[in-house]
Amino acid sequence: MHSAYLSQWSSTTCEHFVRYEGACIVIALALSELLLFIRVLVLFPDRKVFPAAIFIIWLAQQAVSAWLLTNAHAVPHEGTSDHACTMIFSGNIGSFPPSLTAWDPLLYDTMVIGLVVYKCLHQKKISM
Secondary structure: OHHHHOOOOOHHHHHHHHHHHHHHHHHHHHHHHHHHHHHHHHHOOOOOHHHHHHHHHHHHHHHHHHHHHHOEEEOOOOOOOOOOOOEEEOHHHOOHHHHHHHHHHHHHHHHHHHHHHHHHHHHHHHHO
């Protein structure tokens, strides 16, 4: 992958690569977060509101990530001999949607950790 950032690829190849790289990241994050979702399902079999809330946040995150990938393109490097194959989002979407790629996973992970800690403390109080 390091060679992509210092490559002499054509602009078409670079456009395809940045979408491929972005899709790989989205898929890896989605799968790891599904594992966390399964954990919440197992910990709260009787309270369906917790897994439902987590799943809704997960769906929203996947929708935003997929939409952002449709607006992603390679960074243009005009007038220079440097060629880098990195991704940037279209300027017409603003700065808020791309920031969601950082805030959505943070919210999701915080909620999962909070629910796991809550369940552990609740179980400890019951066993005492």
